Each structure stands twice: as C-alpha cells, then as structure tokens.
Amino acid sequence: MESMSPISCPTTPRWNQDRPFLTGRFHQETRASSKLADSKRFPVDSSSSGVDQAIGCHETPLQELIVIDDLLSALVGIEGRYISIIRFHGKEDRIAFQVDPSMDLALQELAKRIFPLCEYYLLIDQFVESSSQFKNGLVNHAFAAALRALLLDYQAMVAQLEHQFRLGRLSIQGLWFYCQPMMGSMRALAAVVQQASTKHFVGSGVLNLLQSQAKAMAGDNSVRSLLEKMTECASNAYLSILERSNWRACLLSFLWWVYEGIIEDPYGEFFIAENRSLKKESLSQDSTAKYWSQRYSLKDTIPGFLANIAATILTTGKYLNVMRECGHNVQVPISERSKLTIFGSNHHYLECIKAAHEFASIELVNLIKDKYDLIGRLRSIKHYLLLDQGDFLVHFMDIAREELNKKVHEVSVEKLQSLLDLALRTTAAAADPCHEDLTCCVDRASLLTTLGMHKDSDSNNIEDPVSITGLETFSLSYKVQWPLSIVISKKALSKYQLIFRFLFHCKHVERQLCGAWQIHQGIRSMNSKGTAIPRSSLLCRSMLKFISSLLHYLTFEVLEPNWHVMHDRLQSTRSVDEVIQHHDFFLDKCLRGCLLLLPDVLKKMEKLKSVCLQYAAATQWLISSSIDINSQSHPQKTMIRDTTVTESIFNFEREFNSELQSLGPVLSKGSQAEPYLTHLSQWILGVSKE
Numbered sequence: 001m002e003s004m005s006p007i008s009c010p011t012t013p014r015w016n017q018d019r020p021f022l023t024g025r026f027h028q029e030t031r032a033s034s035k036l037a038d039s040k041r042f043p044v045d046s047s048s049s050g051v052d053q054a055i056g057c058h059e060t061p062l063q064e065l066i067v068i069d070d071l072l073s074a075l076v077g078i079e080g081r082y083i084s085i086i087r088f089h090g091k092e093d094r095i096a097f098q099v100d101p102s103m104d105l106a107l108q109e110l111a112k113r114i115f116p117l118c119e120y121y122l123l124i125d126q127f128v129e130s131s132s133q134f135k136n137g138l139v140n141h142a143f144a145a146a147l148r149a150l151l152l153d154y155q156a157m158v159a160q161l162e163h164q165f166r167l168g169r170l171s172i173q174g175l176w177f178y179c180q181p182m183m184g185s186m187r188a189l190a191a192v193v194q195q196a197s198t199k200h201f202v203g204s205g206v207l208n209l210l211q212s213q214a215k216a217m218a219g220d221n222s223v224r225s226l227l228e229k230m231t232e233c234a235s236n237a238y239l240s241i242l243e244r245s246n247w248r249a250c251l252l253s254f255l256w257w258v259y260e261g262i263i264e265d266p267y268g269e270f271f272i273a274e275n276r277s278l279k280k281e282s283l284s285q286d287s288t289a290k291y292w293s294q295r296y297s298l299k300d301t302i303p304g305f306l307a308n309i310a311a312t313i314l315t316t317g318k319y320l321n322v323m324r325e326c327g328h329n330v331q332v333p334i335s336e337r338s339k340l341t342i343f344g345s346n347h348h349y350l351e352c353i354k355a356a357h358e359f360a361s362i363e364l365v366n367l368i369k370d371k372y373d374l375i376g377r378l379r380s381i382k383h384y385l386l387l388d389q390g391d392f393l394v395h396f397m398d399i400a401r402e403e404l405n406k407k408v409h410e411v412s413v414e415k416l417q418s419l420l421d422l423a424l425r426t427t428a429a430a431a432d433p434c435h436e437d438l439t440c441c442v443d444r445a446s447l448l449t450t451l452g453m454h455k456d457s458d459s460n461n462i463e464d465p466v467s468i469t470g471l472e473t474f475s476l477s478y479k480v481q482w483p484l485s486i487v488i489s490k491k492a493l494s495k496y497q498l499i500f501r502f503l504f505h506c507k508h509v510e511r512q513l514c515g516a517w518q519i520h521q522g523i524r525s526m527n528s529k530g531t532a533i534p535r536s537s538l539l540c541r542s543m544l545k546f547i548s549s550l551l552h553y554l555t556f557e558v559l560e561p562n563w564h565v566m567h568d569r570l571q572s573t574r575s576v577d578e579v580i581q582h583h584d585f586f587l588d589k590c591l592r593g594c595l596l597l598l599p600d601v602l603k604k605m606e607k608l609k610s611v612c613l614q615y616a617a618a619t620q621w622l623i624s625s626s627i628d629i630n631s632q633s634h635p636q637k638t639m640i641r642d643t644t645v646t647e648s649i650f651n652f653e654r655e656f657n658s659e660l661q662s663l664g665p666v667l668s669k670g671s672q673a674e675p676y677l678t679h680l681s682q683w684i685l686g687v688s689k690e
Helices: 031-041 060-074 105-131 134-166 172-198 204-216 221-242 280-284 304-325 348-371 374-385 391-399 413-425 490-522 533-571 576-593 599-624 643-670 677-688
Strands: 083-088 094-099 272-274 296-298 438-442 474-478 627-629 637-639
Touching: 060 083, 060 105, 060 134, 060 172, 094 105, 105 134, 105 172, 134 172, 134 204, 134 221, 172 204, 172 221, 204 221, 204 304, 272 304, 280 490, 296 304, 304 348, 304 576, 348 374, 348 576, 374 474, 374 490, 374 533, 391 413, 391 490, 413 438, 474 490, 490 533, 490 576, 490 599, 533 576, 533 599, 533 643, 533 677, 599 643, 643 677
Parallel strands: none
Antiparallel strands: 083 094, 272 296, 438 474, 627 637
C-alpha cells in the first residue's frame, strides 16, 4: 500500500537505558564488569580460600549447598559463585549457563537439568523489558504485562524455595522436583517470545503466533491453557482497538473503528491500513480514483480469531467514517457496544461486530437515500445524460447548432455552457432543482478513439481526426458532491458520458435525416417521374427507419428496462457497497446493450451513421440539381433527370444497403453471446429487405 499513514509513537526515555537498575538486566550487565574490577583490585592468592577456590576443593555435601545457593540465584537470572552466564552472539543471540568443571559430576548433572529453566526465565524477562517500550504497540504491552504477572508467581516460587533452603529442608533433588512443573510452561513461553523477538512481531503477528502455539500444545492441557490465557490478555488490548468503550480517558490512544470509524494507529499494529494520500474529492475528479477501495484496506496480517470477519470490520468503520465526515453524528447503541470486550469460546464479540455492521450499513444507506436524495439524483442524471427528458436537448441543439458544427479545437466550451443554461431555463428542465449541476464538456477525440477501437493501421477509419466537429465530441457532465460521489463517482459519470455521446450523435443523425425528409416532402407536388428523386425519398425513409429504430432499441430495450431493475434493487439495499454494485452493474449492462463494448458492431453502426450524414448533407444539392426553371416570364419549376444526381443517389443507396447487409451477420453472430441483440438483428434484416 502506498503512502500509508506514518507510524509515530513516543520514544523510551534514555535514562531508562542508562540506569540498568531500572531494568531486569542490571545483574547481568554489571556482574561481569565488577568481577573484572575486583580481580584487578584484589589479586588472587593461591593460598587463600573462599570464592577464588575451585568448588571441587570442598566436600560433596558442602558442594551441594553451594550449588543450591547458586541455582536459586540462576533461577532469577543472577550469576552465582560457581555458575556463570555465557552469551553467544550471532544471527540469533543465545544465552547458556555453565558450572565449574571441578564440581561433583552428579551435582553437575542435576544442575544442568535446571539450567534450561534459568535460560527460559532470562529470555522471557528480557522480552518483557524490551516489549514494554512504546514502539512495540498495545498488544505487546498487554502480552508483556501478562508475562510480568506470570514471572511474579515464578519469583514467588523461587523465594519459597530459598526459604526452605535457609531452613535446611531443600536438597538439590528437591529443587529439581519443584522446578519440573514450571518447565513445560516456561519452555513454551520462551519459544513464543524468542520467535516474536526475532521476527519483530507486533499486533496481529503476536496474536497469531500465540494461537498457533496454543494449537500445537493440544496434548498438554496446562501449557495450552496458559497460552490461551496469554492470547486472551493480548487480545483484550486488540479488541479495545476496535471499540471506543470507556478508554477515552486512558493514556493510550485506542482506535475507535467499529463504533466511530476513526483510525489513530500510532503503533502500526491494527490490521486496517489508512492511505491518507487518497482524498474523497478525487472521487468526483479522477475517473481512476481508488478512494473507496483503497483509502482503508486490510493488511496482510490479520488476527486469526478475526480473519473470518475482518472484511465486515473494515466496511463497518468505512460506513461510520463516511457519516462522520458528513457531520452526521451516529454511534452504535450502548447495549451492543457492551459485548465487544468479552473474549472467549462464546464469541460474543463476533455477534457485536455483526450488529455494529448492520447498524452502520442501514444508517448510511438511509442517510444517502433520504438526506442526500440518491434516487432523485440518479433520476436527474437519467433525464439529462440518458436523454430521458428530451425537450431541453431539442432546444439546445437548435440554438447551439452553429457552435457544435465547428472543428473540435474551435469549439468554445464557455459559449456552449451559456447556451445549455439558456436551454435548461426555458424548458421543462427548469423545474428540476438539480439542473444547475449540469455542465458541458468537449472531448478531443471521437467516440471510437475514446473507447480504444481506432487504430492507426485501420484502413476503415470512419473519420479523419482533423474533420471531427463538436457534434462527435460534445458531452454533458454532472456535479456530484460527497457522499453521493461514492456511488456516482467520476468513473461512473464517464460511463454515463459514453452512453450520452452515442445517443446524442444518433439524435443528431436523426435530425439531419428529418431535415432531408422535409426537403423531399416540399417537392411532392412536382412531377418527379423519370428522375431519381423517388428513389432518393425511399432511401431517406430507410435511413430514418434505421436510425429511429436504433434509438428506440437503445431507449426502450436497453436503458429503460435496466433502469427499472436497478431502481427496484436500490429500494431494498442494506449497504452502500450493494448500492455501488447495483449501480455499476446497471452501467456496465447499459454500455454493453448500447453496443459500446462490442467493437465490430459499433464500427458498423458508426459507418452507417456516417453514410446517413453524408447523404443528408448532399440532399439539398441533389434536389436543387433536379429542378429546372423553364420560363422567365412565367417561372415554373419542373423535375429533370440529371445523370450526376442519379449516380450519386445510386452510390449512397448501394453503400447504405451494403453496410446494412454486412451488419446483419455481425449482429447474428454477436447475438449468440449477447441475446439482447436478437431483436436488433431481426429489425436490421427487415430493413435491408425493403
């Protein structure tokens, strides 16, 4: 994940490291140096007795007493007179205890059996000290606190053994007997802390490690119970991350995700990451915006006991975060929040999270439906971008005809915007309170190029980029504010605009053909027998039927049915993600139904529209070239047969019918994968037979 929130936390004061007596390592760090200093100040006298004599110089009973005394110190990590600590440095630092080689062999054997327990204590004690630093996070703090409580019990046991030793009631065999019950538990904990330290686990990693070790100890009930207890203690801190509860007054900044949608993760241990570089404004500005999917996301490491519900936790906080950013203060009811701190086999926390998710989902859906009128906004977009309300469009095309006919680089977007505002204010669209959010824009490429269907090597390119006008590139846009931009994002608006551009150009072709048809109707009273005008009239009617049926198919067989399906589904949605899913499904289905995802079919349609426009543009010349005024005193218009006109009309007819015939097989082939093309295919074949 890019640009994640930086992890910042308080640093451990330097005096905590400079003063070893504040930590559990003072007896390890100072003893070696003090021994060296003593040896320099007090030279060893070979004739003296005491600590400088080898333990083998003493009788076995006395050796046993000395060894027990040293072992009691070693059990709490302190070197004795004849038992020392050796540290091995490498990839993994290791600690070992060793005895004076002159010691009685039987005593050495018994002492070495107890040494592992001493090593486990040192490993755990060091982990407790290092994990208590701020940077290691709440889970490690809680785990270290649980270990510290365990070590207190352990130290109490050592103190009791020392008391028995002072009373003369403890032998080395007895010491071994009392140490054995703790051996398995300390071994398991030492393995956990060693792995956690080596791999620098925090948060979820520590919890998963504890859980996996507990499962591995299924055959040892006491060790398994201990590890489960440790998991519970560490998990309680993690669960407090998910809820607000009563932790606000604590010195630690817990995360209030499930109940308020807030992330404040100074230790970087929460399994939800926040990418603060993604802003909500990008939803309405960037068609590739990933705010909703990547602003908050799941990390790779998730606690095992939350793995199945992690996605639910993520969406719950996202929903609450949206409402909070809208200024809508919503909190999960107290009765539900009280359950989350419970951790155990009954899994009440799962029920609580599910309840919080359901509450947040319904609240956010109701918010965007009621307060922000999602359905009304979608209906408004349908009116304008899907041409459901066409009176404003007719007026706009009339008053903006001159500007739209300009080359694309000459079109003034500002002038088009003013003409659009005029059209909206003087038609029925003025009654729509959302009409002011409508804006116009002009792309720099044709629809086929925008869809990636034009290639430089394509010899059948329909239009030269230099000749593209505003009619091919004009589009409408719509201003959408937060939080509706979650659903109606820039990406979704781009899909609406693709559909609009196709519909708008089809409307333009229809208007041009209607103009051509009106010219033909104006000369009906004239005798056109023997000329090509009747044939031209039939061709114009065929073209009109083609474009009108195409618009009817797009509107009433694609857009309207799919809109009603989406509208009905939105009425019963229970989460914003479902709303987004239904809306995206509607747009994708409309794109495919409007042929915009079918390159072969769309190219044929564009070619047919191009032929229709060329014919409509030539109609005035064709008609005027066929009229002759035979008398100046009494002008009378008569129809004449013009070879050039006749040939031009035959060429248009031949090209149109050829393209129409070739479209039929393409649609028939496509209808096998896209059944909705069947009706359009049948109609196309019907037109071609006329």
